[in-house]
């Protein structure tokens with residue numbers, strides 16, 4: 033492996049604007065003891081063993097792939113997008129428990145907007161929906 037082992041960073045093949053950062057990933061091990069109770073072996077968590085068995089040298093890439101998949105599902109299924117400029121990591125994603133963006137005034141959906149209306153506003157809104165001022 034190229035690079036300084038102390039830094040935990042490798043030169044990236046993607047170019048000067050990207051690099052990889054090393055994180056420590058703990059995997060649980062279980063002690064196997066002999067009849068005298070002495071530890072003779074440490075055995076890795078079996079899910080991790082199976083994961084490596086299935087994916088081989090690609091196991092780290094699969095961890096990254098599952099992370100991307102999980103985040104995409106969460107973003108798509110539990111967030112909505114307001115009309116703010118998409119800036120930063122959160123861009124204009126709002127969590128579903130947030131009904132309104134107080135920066136741009138967007139509502140999650142019509143139901144959330146109607147739910148916060150006063151009785152008078154609701155009456156006006158439904159009257160409009162039904163086709164205007166004919167009473």
Ligand SMILES: [Zn+2]
Nearest residue numbers: 114116133136
């Ligand atoms: Zn907004």
